Amino acid sequence: MNAGRLWRTVRHLSAEQWIFRFVCRGRLALMQRRPAAARARIDGAAAALPLPDPGRAEIAAIADIALALQTAVHGETFAGAPQGKFRLLNRDYDFGSIDEIDWRGDFHEGANPLRRMVLAYMGYAVPLLATGAPENLAAVAHILRTLDACNPWSGPGVLRDVWNAYTASHRSINLLSGLALYRRAGGRADPASEGPILDHVRMCAAFVRRTLERDIQFNHLMKNLTALTVYAAACDRAPRDFAFLKDAVPRAVRQNVLADGGHAERSPMYHALGLLDVRMLAASGLFTDSWRPLLGETQGRMETALAAMMLADGDIALFNDSWIGEAPPASALVDRPSPGVGRLPETGYVRLAGDGENAGDSVVFDSGPCGPDENPGHAHADFLSVEATVGGTRFLVDTGVPTYTAGTARDASRSAAAHNGPRLVGAEPIEFWKSFRVGRRGQAAELDTGALSGLAPMVAAARQSGYAPLGVDVRRLVALWPGEGLLIADLWLGAEPARARSGFLVPAEWQSGKGERFALDGRVVSVDVLAGAPTRPEPAAHWLRFDVERPAHRLEIDAAAISGGARAAVFFAWGDRPPPGPETLESLFDRLGAARTRQRHSG
Numbered sequence: 001m002n003a004g005r006l007w008r009t010v011r012h013l014s015a016e017q018w019i020f021r022f023v024c025r026g027r028l029a030l031m032q033r034r035p036a037a038a039r040a041r042i043d044g045a046a047a048a049l050p051l052p053d054p055g056r057a058e059i060a061a062i063a064d065i066a067l068a069l070q071t072a073v074h075g076e077t078f079a080g081a082p083q084g085k086f087r088l089l090n091r092d093y094d095f096g097s098i099d100e101i102d103w104r105g106d107f108h109e110g111a112n113p114l115r116r117m118v119l120a121y122m123g124y125a126v127p128l129l130a131t132g133a134p135e136n137l138a139a140v141a142h143i144l145r146t147l148d149a150c151n152p153w154s155g156p157g158v159l160r161d162v163w164n165a166y167t168a169s170h171r172s173i174n175l176l177s178g179l180a181l182y183r184r185a186g187g188r189a190d191p192a193s194e195g196p197i198l199d200h201v202r203m204c205a206a207f208v209r210r211t212l213e214r215d216i217q218f219n220h221l222m223k224n225l226t227a228l229t230v231y232a233a234a235c236d237r238a239p240r241d242f243a244f245l246k247d248a249v250p251r252a253v254r255q256n257v258l259a260d261g262g263h264a265e266r267s268p269m270y271h272a273l274g275l276l277d278v279r280m281l282a283a284s285g286l287f288t289d290s291w292r293p294l295l296g297e298t299q300g301r302m303e304t305a306l307a308a309m310m311l312a313d314g315d316i317a318l319f320n321d322s323w324i325g326e327a328p329p330a331s332a333l334v335d336r337p338s339p340g341v342g343r344l345p346e347t348g349y350v351r352l353a354g355d356g357e358n359a360g361d362s363v364v365f366d367s368g369p370c371g372p373d374e375n376p377g378h379a380h381a382d383f384l385s386v387e388a389t390v391g392g393t394r395f396l397v398d399t400g401v402p403t404y405t406a407g408t409a410r411d412a413s414r415s416a417a418a419h420n421g422p423r424l425v426g427a428e429p430i431e432f433w434k435s436f437r438v439g440r441r442g443q444a445a446e447l448d449t450g451a452l453s454g455l456a457p458m459v460a461a462a463r464q465s466g467y468a469p470l471g472v473d474v475r476r477l478v479a480l481w482p483g484e485g486l487l488i489a490d491l492w493l494g495a496e497p498a499r500a501r502s503g504f505l506v507p508a509e510w511q512s513g514k515g516e517r518f519a520l521d522g523r524v525v526s527v528d529v530l531a532g533a534p535t536r537p538e539p540a541a542h543w544l545r546f547d548v549e550r551p552a553h554r555l556e557i558d559a560a561a562i563s564g565g566a567r568a569a570v571f572f573a574w575g576d577r578p579p580p581g582p583e584t585l586e587s588l589f590d591r592l593g594a595a596r597t598r599q600r601h602s603g
Contacts, residue, residue: 005431008439012373020215027211028159035153046206049241051198052234054179059234061283063126063184065276066177070126072328078124082139086124088115089546090325098142103150103162108547112405112435113161120147120162121170129178132185140178141193144200165211166220169227172204173280176234205231209241218375219263219270222252226277233284246287250294253278261301262347264372266379268309269322272333275302306330307337308344308351309364312389317349317364318398319385320371321378323546339482341458344368345598348444352458354482360392361482366421367446367462370430370438377436380414381429383444383464384476385421388486390574391523396420397505397552400543406435413543416466417503422474422490422568425499429466442466447475447595455580455588456481461595467495472565477592484575489531489585491592492559492566500559500566502532505542508551512537518553525574530585532557532568562589 013021031038053059070078077087084095091108095101107115122143128136151162161167175197208227213220225248232238232245256264256274263271282295307330309316314331315324327333339355348368354361365386370379388396399418402409414432416423423429431439444464452459456479463475473493480486492500510518516527516534527534540554559566567589571579580588 002433005433005439008431009433009437014217014374017215017217017374024211024213024215031153031159039153042203042206042210045210045241046199046203049202049205049231049239050235050237052176052201052205052231053236054176054198054234055183056180056234058283058285059176059180059230060184062173062230062233062280063177063180065279065283066126066173067130067181068328068332069273069276070123070174072332073326074124074127078127081124081128081143082136086119088118090548091115098139098146101143101146101150103147104155104157109403110405110407112403113157114404116161117164117167120151120167122174123170125178126174126181129187130181130185132182132187134188134190137182137187137190137193140175141196144175144197148200163207165208165213165224168204168207168211169223172201172208172227173230175201175204176230201231216375217252218256218265218372219274222256222274222277225249225252226280229281229284229286232286238286246290249281249287249291253281253294253298257298257302258344258346259301260344260346261298261303261305262309262344262349263302263305265320265375265377266347266368266371267320267322268306268316268318268330269326270378271302271306271309272316272327272330275299275306275333276327278302303334305344305347306334308342309349310334310337310351311364311387311394312353312360312362312392313394317366317387318400318544319349319364319366319382319387320380321401321404322398323401323543325545341460343446343460345446348446350446350460350462350478352460352478352480354480358482361388361390361480361486363388363478363480363486365460365462365478367444367460369443370441373441376438376441379430379432379438379441380419381416381421381423381432381466382419383416383421383429383442383466384462384474384490385419386478386488387420388572390525390572393509393520393523394507395510395518395525395572397507397542397544399505399541401546402543402549403547404435410435420504421464422476422492422500422502424467424470424472424474424492424495425501427467427470427499429464440469442468446598447592448598449477449595451591451595452477452479452588455479455584456487458482461592463597470494475592475595477588481575481577484577485571485573485579487569487571487580489569489588489592490559490567491589493564493593495559495565497559497561497566500568502557502559502568502570504555504557504570505540506537506553506555507542508553510553512553516555523574525572527555528571528573528579529557530569530571530579531589532560532570534558534570 447461537553
């Protein structure tokens with residue numbers, strides 16, 4: 001164990017997180033040591049709860065939200081569940097039958113329990129039950145029986161995956177929503193199947209109530225509280241034991257959602273999932289006097305923020321831990337944003353986008369922190385990175401997420417070299433370890449572009465401090481001429497030029513041609529390196545969807561030496577506009593170096 005790295009990681013934890021690290025881990029250890037007694041306690045707590053009624057109007061409204069989510073995740077494969085066939089994070093598993101489901105398998109994630117958890121979320125039950133077919137209701141009840149039979153609390157790891165608070169929260173919401181949809185579809189009553197499902201949901205609620213993830217907090221605790229709220233909404237009267245939700249939910253909402261509407265964990269994917277949680281909370285009808293104003297206003301801010309993270313192809317930029325397909329497309333959740341420059345000053349994203357016939361040209365620029373200091377587990381070293389579309393097709397792409405399992409692939413996908421940003425070779429702006437641990441971490445902040453006005457119709461600039469321990473200040477300017485081109489200029493103050501490098505990832509659908517040109521469907525993007533020395537595009541990979549590798553081109557630019565540092569600039573052109581001339585470029589770098597940090601405020 002590296003004591004220094006451990007300290008750099010845990011020193012940011014809040015007092016509450018410190019306390020509950022001991023409380024939650026102690027409770028888990030006790031449950032593992034005496035599983036029969038722990039199960040008996042939860043069974044007793046569950047028996048004291050009222051049985052939920054999935055026929056309530058509030059649950060029907062929540063079920064529509066759950067159906068949109070689970071159709072996005074399982075819409076192509078849910079029909080196979082009654083035969084023991086599942087697609088879990090883009091891998092197919094055929095167990096032959098429900099009775100043969102290997103709940104304790106490693107699912108290509110090794111020691112990481114992610115796919116075991118996804119299987120146990122039972123999200124596929126939502127569209128399955130929405131069919132109203134009695135045989136599907138019986139199949140869901142059968143799946144639940146095998147889940148319980150194969151996952152006794154005495155089993156190694158069970159209380160960390162199939163029966164942890166996060167998984168039980170998902171399962172509770174999905175099963176209640178599924179039953180509501182089954183009834184609405186006119187499914188035939190079947191107490192022999194529906195009764196055990198409702199009993200299991202009640203068990204999940206009691207379990208989550210007593211194992212709240214107050215040590216992790218943020219999106220995990222928010223999911224716990226959302227599940228309990230959904231359960232309470234299914235009761236004629238909220239259980240007395242759930243009265244704490246009145247204060248706990250607003251507190252969690254304020255922790256997760258920043259003033260500009262962005263998610264505190266700075267993941268566009270988790271932002272979209274968090275927006276769905278807020279919509280479920282609002283649909284619950286609980287504590288309307290105190291919740292309704294907060295949730296309504298928060299939902300509006302989150303919708304505006306999600307639009308600012310949307311590229312012109314209608315889906316999110318993949319910064320930090322994000323991938324396509326874990327939530328409905330952004331354009332299905334919110335209206336498309338207005339053209340021009342859209343800023344999320346606290347979250348740290350800037351969107352540049354064209355209008356009219358140039359509406360397909362867009363850029364999202366990462367110019368903020370990697371996440372909340374108390375829990376930056378989903379962070380990547382993507383400071384000052386960009387994703388861009390040309391003509392509505394992604395042209396500059398993020399590496400994405402190949403795995404959550406600790407190891408070489410996870411480390412590489414989180415590194416600075418995996419993103420479209422300026423970096424120092426042989427150094428990292430964030431100290432990553434294991435799957436979700438972060439020690440030393442830099443910050444990024446937007447720069448005031450007032451002195452750069454007039455350069456292009458849309459301009460954004462930012463700096464990052466991840467290399468400050470090495471005495472290096474890194475800055476980037478992004479300028480977009482919709483329908484014509486994109487300029488990216490990088491400046492390293494205090495850097496050794498030999499270590500300063502910028503990299504860009506282009507999907508392989510864009511064919512690489514001579515003279516540094518990329519072509520797709522008749523559209524051509526030329527690459528003009530204005531400062532620095534380019535390398536020939538090399539074969540690379542990216543993961544638009546979790547664990548689905550796709551080929552790409554990696555273009556690297558070695559920075560040019562200047563007095564006191566280094567610089568690089570590249571102009572991607574798809575119109576007739578010529579690149580900026582030497583005098584314009586010289587002035588640009590002077591002003592970029594002198595720019596001050598933009599004051600952070602929302603609105």
